[in-house]
Amino acid sequence: MDQLIEDFSLGLFFWQSLLFICLVLLLRKFAWKPILNSVSEREEGIKNALAAAEDAKKEMQNVTADSEKLLKEARAEREAMLKEAREIKDKLIADSKEQAKAEGDKMIKQAQAAIESEKKAAVADIKSQVANLSVEIAEKVIKEQLSNKDKQLKLVEDMLGDIKLN
Amino acid sequence: MRSTLLIKLLFVTSLFISNTAFASMKESEGEGEKDLKTEITEYIGHHLKDSHDFSLFSIKQEDGTKKHIGFPLPVILWDNGLKVFSSSKFHHGETVAEVDGNYYKLYHSKIYKTDASGTINYDEKHHATNEKPLDLSITKGVVMIFIVGLLMFWLFSSLAKSYAKNGSIPKGIGRFFEPIVLYIRDDIAIANIGEKRYKKYMPFLLTVFFFIWFLNMFGLTPLGVNVTGNIAVTTALAIVTFLLTNLTGTKDYWKHLFDPLGDSMPWYGKIPLYIILIPIEILGIFIKPFSLLIRLYANMQAGHIVVMSLIGLMFIFKSWIGSPLSFGLAFAISLIEILVALLQAYIFTMLSALYFGFASEEHDHAEAH
Numbered sequence: 001m002d003q004l005i006e007d008f009s010l011g012l013f014f015w016q017s018l019l020f021i022c023l024v025l026l027l028r029k030f031a032w033k034p035i036l037n038s039v040s041e042r043e044e045g046i047k048n049a050l051a052a053a054e055d056a057k058k059e060m061q062n063v064t065a066d067s068e069k070l071l072k073e074a075r076a077e078r079e080a081m082l083k084e085a086r087e088i089k090d091k092l093i094a095d096s097k098e099q100a101k102a103e104g105d106k107m108i109k110q111a112q113a114a115i116e117s118e119k120k121a122a123v124a125d126i127k128s129q130v131a132n133l134s135v136e137i138a139e140k141v142i143k144e145q146l147s148n149k150d151k152q153l154k155l156v157e158d159m160l161g162d163i164k165l166n
Numbered sequence: 167m168r169s170t171l172l173i174k175l176l177f178v179t180s181l182f183i184s185n186t187a188f189a190s191m192k193e194s195e196g197e198g199e200k201d202l203k204t205e206i207t208e209y210i211g212h213h214l215k216d217s218h219d220f221s222l223f224s225i226k227q228e229d230g231t232k233k234h235i236g237f238p239l240p241v242i243l244w245d246n247g248l249k250v251f252s253s254s255k256f257h258h259g260e261t262v263a264e265v266d267g268n269y270y271k272l273y274h275s276k277i278y279k280t281d282a283s284g285t286i287n288y289d290e291k292h293h294a295t296n297e298k299p300l301d302l303s304i305t306k307g308v309v310m311i312f313i314v315g316l317l318m319f320w321l322f323s324s325l326a327k328s329y330a331k332n333g334s335i336p337k338g339i340g341r342f343f344e345p346i347v348l349y350i351r352d353d354i355a356i357a358n359i360g361e362k363r364y365k366k367y368m369p370f371l372l373t374v375f376f377f378i379w380f381l382n383m384f385g386l387t388p389l390g391v392n393v394t395g396n397i398a399v400t401t402a403l404a405i406v407t408f409l410l411t412n413l414t415g416t417k418d419y420w421k422h423l424f425d426p427l428g429d430s431m432p433w434y435g436k437i438p439l440y441i442i443l444i445p446i447e448i449l450g451i452f453i454k455p456f457s458l459l460i461r462l463y464a465n466m467q468a469g470h471i472v473v474m475s476l477i478g479l480m481f482i483f484k485s486w487i488g489s490p491l492s493f494g495l496a497f498a499i500s501l502i503e504i505l506v507a508l509l510q511a512y513i514f515t516m517l518s519a520l521y522f523g524f525a526s527e528e529h530d531h532a533e534a535h
Contacts, residue, residue, distance in 0.1 A: 009398045011303055012307050012396060013399075015302070015304070015307075019308070019312060020315075020373075020406065022315075023315045023318065023373055024373045025369075027369060027373050030323040031325065033369075034327075034330065035325060035347060036347075036351065036365075038330070039329075039334070039344070039348065041334055
């Protein structure tokens with residue numbers, strides 16, 4: 001201990017204190033403050049960047065969800081439109097079928113009516129021709145029969161006989 | 167102050183130098199084994215002390231006188247007025263320096279006022295009784311403190327500038343120092359002092375850490391400076407810690423000091439306890455920094471003694487087995503000393519932070535004590 005106190009150099013102590021305190025003050029101003037500030041600034045920056053990245057990720061997820069929703073809606077809409085179109089198509093086909101059938105029926109009816117009237121006309125025509133032919137045949141038969149007396153009498157008798165029967 | 171270029175030059179060449187210093191001892195071996203041992207002991211003793219000139223080695227010449235290689239440093243004395251002169255006037259303690267009619271002599275690395283013939287008077291314990299003028303010389307230690315200060319200032323202010331230039335990204339040597347700075351901030355300062363108040367202690371903690379570390383490392387170079395192993399230096403450092411601790415102490419710190427039991431006891435119960443407790447607490451204020459200064463001093467001093475003794479052993483053994491063995495030992499101890507250099511800087515910083523933590527704590531759990 002004596003030796004320690006003996007060895008204690010006041011000059012060195014003085015210079016050490018002076019230089020060390022100056023060094024602390026100088027370094028505080030020119031080194032430690034700027035270094036610590038930029039380090040903490042950088043750390044802050046990293047923290048902010050990470051937070052921003054997290055936000056961006058969340059936003060991205062939102063956007064993806066949105067677009068998925070949109071896609072789903074669009075798909076649903078498309079399906080609905082397709083369904084509607086199919087219905088319209090079916091209805092159109094059915095309508096036109098019905099219409100065609102009605103038209104056809106109408107035409108058939110007209111045709112039938114025309115055929116009927118034609119038939120009637122034809123029958124009337126045939127009737128009149130048959131009457132004429134009958135008259136002509138009768139004329140010819142009568143003419144022949146009247147040329148023979150006996151035959152004329154027989155005829156008259158037959159006719160009379162018919163009348164009686166009636 | 168000498169230019170740093172010269173220092174660098176000396177630094178590089180000093181590897182050879184330290185060997186030649188011992189080689190010169192080997193040559194003088196004709197004087198006998200005992201003389202070599204005493205010489206080594208004296209050399210170590212001399213090395214551990216501060217010196218008034220930056221001597222790198224000495225060569226024993228043919229005629230028996232020593233030739234010292236190195237350069238003198240300014241001597242500043244306060245002896246009825248400021249006296250400044252070069253330490254070359256002492257001729258390494260061999261002659262008396264005459265300044266303004268006063269005579270001074272260098273004896274055991276200390277300056278004494280003597281008469282013209284340089285007589286030193288001793289008391290019965292063989293202590294010099296001559297008058298000692300106030301010695302504020304720029305000694306070898308002061309030169310190293312100055313060099314380390316300049317080095318740190320250059321290193322860390324350029325680091326700060328590179329941060330400003332590169333957008334807060336470290337470059338070059340900053341990549342090495344930044345993790346250390348961050349370690350001191352996160353694991354020493356914030357861990358011990360707390361997030362809220364650590365900032366005002368940071369300049370001191372960072373400076374003291376690098377200061378001790380660098381000086382310790384310089385001590386391991388063949389330059390042969392033993393600054394952190396000097397009690398005056400460690401005392402100055404510990405006093406800064408002491409002042410910072412007590413000047414920034416909070417109300418809670420002082421309350422804890424003088425009322426350690428708080429409200430856990432009625433006042434009449436506390437009185438007998440406090441007769442013992444308060445003196446212990448007050449003693450503790452001084453013991454804490456005292457342990458800091460002794461720990462650093464003793465560790466560095468012991469490291470230097472061990473390494474130098476082992477190197478000295480090489481020249482005492484002078485055999486094919488002994489010398490390589492002590493070389494190996496010296497090498498191993500030097501490696502350990504590199505670790506110790508860092509460790510002691512860490513411990514000093516860590517404990518200072520711990521004391522600051524005590525001083526700045528604001529606790530509301532007074533009952534727990």
